[in-house]
Amino acid sequence: MRFLRMIKKIMSSDQKQNKYHSLDQKGMGVLTGTLYEDFNQIKQLFTGAEDFAYRELQINSTCFAIILFLDGLVDIERIELHVIDPLVRQAEKLLQKSKAEINHIKAVLSSAQISEGDTFEQIIDQILSGGTVVLINGCPKALIISEQSWEQRSVEEPLTEAVVLGPREGFTENIRTNVSLIRRRLKTTKLKFEFMKIGNLSQTEVAITYLDNIAEFSIVDEVRSRLKQINIDAIEDSGYILELIEDHPYSVFPQVVQTERPDRVVGNLLEGRIGIIVDNSPFALIVPVTFFQMMNSPEDYYGRFIMTSFIRFIRYLFLLIALLFPAIYIAVTTFHHELMPTNLIFSVAASREKVPFPAVIEVLLMEITFEALREAGLRLPRPIGSTVSIVGALVIGQAAVEAGIVSAPLVIVVSTTGIASFMFPNYAFTGAIRLLRFIMMFLAANLGFYGILLGVFFIVAHLVQLRSFGVPYLAPLAPFNFNNLKDILIRAPWWKMNERPEQTGKRNLKRLGPRNRKY
Structure with missing residues (x-):
């Protein structure tokens, strides 16, 4: 019993x-x-x-x-x-x-x-x-x-997005603080915040923000729908959500912008885009985005338009260098010697006389070493990280040339390519270019300039068919929209940019009144 x-x-x-x-x-x-x-x-x-x-x-x-x-x-x-x-x-x-x-x-x-x-x-x-x-x-x-109180980081300057001009406030890990940073910049009842909780165990608070009189309702509904469909144990950072809501998750090109800067979020809200703020993450998400948005920086709108247009031209030039320069070096030294001036080809041939590897192996060794130094600099403590990466590159490059492992011209090519890859405002976009660079190198090693042209063709074809929440990735070039070209390769003066991008702000195109410049 x-x-x-x-x-x-x-x-x-x-x-x-x-x-x-x-x-x-x-x-x-x-x-x-x-x-x-x-x-x-x-x-x-x-x-x-x-x-x-x-x-x-x-x-x-x-x-x-x-x-x-x-x-x-x-x-x-x-x-x-x-x-x-x-x-x-x-x-x-x-x-x-x-x-x-x-x-x-x-x-x-x-x-x-x-x-x-x-x-x-x-x-x-x-x-x-x-x-x-x-x-x-x-x-x-x-x-x-509601009497919440916990330890939190104060509002500081963004760490991943260097500020040259403009506000120096960055998001923190507290969603309420981040909401207030946006609300303080847009004092209007049209600014909306919709809160939801994602994560079966974490119950992470997520906020969708947009301007009710500008944003397309269809895009807002799509963002809301994709977020509600997320079924995961926990959301530790906005990066979890980024990967779960992209249109093309297998593409190397990012279709969502991550940013620490409230002013960048506000600028995109004014163009009809939607912001996503995640609790416990200092990075907000912006959707939809385009290729040209990845190449633009908030500082472009704080400086004079003449200098900004020049900097954008340099940025696009170095985009080509970051993507194609090592591949061009491989193609010229392996297949197309006739494209180099006679004096230059003799100089390159003399420097490569003691190098035991073909050009593609030589470039791969230096590029992989440079990538390793870059990652090591990021992982090391901040005071010594940049010093180690720079000194390491100089020492290894000089030692490799003296040992006859690589040629001196290649060190110039890899160094220039590395500098070019630091010019892009978006870190995720930089990663895409770094990855595609290796693909272009392999194509150049096998097919020369024909391989490079083939690679560029497939990249452009891929970009044309990409969508970010239904918005074409290459807009306003494909589909072509002449009025929106004022803020792409160059930045027109503010009094000329009187309309928002048609893809995201067509509900309320006018953003400047008539006759803003009366003198």
């Missing part, structure tokens, strides 16, 4: 645990109004969580309450000042009621944000998000108080 009782006790315990497990997974169930029954169910879900804290209070002779929160996510001093102290001090007024009602209790609390919840799902979600929950005996609703 004793054994049977033990078995029955174990089975009932398992059923109870299964009940709570089901509750935790499905989020089903509503508060019963019986204080300790509701409290025990919530407490059971937090079994083993030593940061789960609660405080029992007696409001009057017939009414009891329990305050629930997670230590470390709330401001204890504010909880005592705005919740516990008012309940204790106002108890005499509540004694006049035989039964304290939730509205009477809400009236005496001095917290700025107070809401109500009647399901376990709401309560658990609020506790995990740093909220404070007050359960009241005899009331089938709970009070949810």
Whole structure:
């Protein structure tokens, strides 16, 4: 009999645990109004969580309450000042009621944000998000108080996007701070934020932001739909979402922009694009994007248009150098000697006389070494990272030339290519060019200039068929739109750029009034 009782006790315990497990997974169930029954169910879900804290209070002779929160996510001093102290001090007024009602209790609390919840799902979600929950005996609703407080990084200058001109504020890991950085720059009721939670376990808060009078509703609906379809355990950074919402995930070209700069997000919102802000990530996402947007920097709009246009020309020139220069070197030295001047070909031949490898192996050795030095510089502590990468490149390059492993002209080619790859404002776009460079090198090694032309043809064909949330990647060149060419290869003066890009802002094309320049 004793054994049977033990078995029955174990089975009932398992059923109870299964009940709570089901509750935790499905989020089903509503508060019963019986204080300790509701409290025990919530407490059971937090079994083993030593940061789960609660405080029992007696409001009057017939009414009891329990305050629930997670230590470390709330401001204890504010909880005592705005919740516990008012309940204790106002108890005499509540004694006049035989039964304290939730509205009477809400009236005496001095917290700025107070809401109500009647399901376990709401309560658990609020506790995990740093909220404070007050359960009241005899009331089938709970009070949810926002008194969150946790350690966070202050607003600093962006680390991955160097600022030359313009604001020096960068996003932080706190979504509320990031929202405020955008809201402060656009003081309009047309700026909208839609919040949702993604991640079955992390429940990461994600915000979609757009300008209601500019953004295309179809694009906003598509962004909202793709985010809601994400089914994953946890979202640790915006990079998780980036990969899950791209139109062409197998393309080397990024179709979503990651940025640390609030001013860049605001500039794109004004052109009809949509921003995605992820809690715990200092990188916001911008969609849809185009090839030319990857080549533009926020500083392009803060300086004078003449200098900006010149810099853009240099940027596109070095795009070709970063992609094709090593491949051209391989093609010329292997197949097309006649394309070089006589003096130059003699000089290159003399420098390669002691090199035991063909040109393609020579270039691969130097390019892979340069990539390794670049990554090593990123992983090392910041004060010595750049020094090690620069000194390492100089020492290895000089030693390799003296040892006869590579030729001196190749060091110039690889160095120029490396410098060119640092000119692009978008890091993900730089990675695409670096990867395609190796493909172009292999084509040049096998087919010479014909291989290079074939590679360029396939790259352009691929870019033409790419889409970012339905917007052509090469817009406004393909499809061609003459009016939008003012902000592509050059930047026209502001008084000439009076229309937004038609692909994203056609609902409200005009962004400058008439006669902005009257002199």
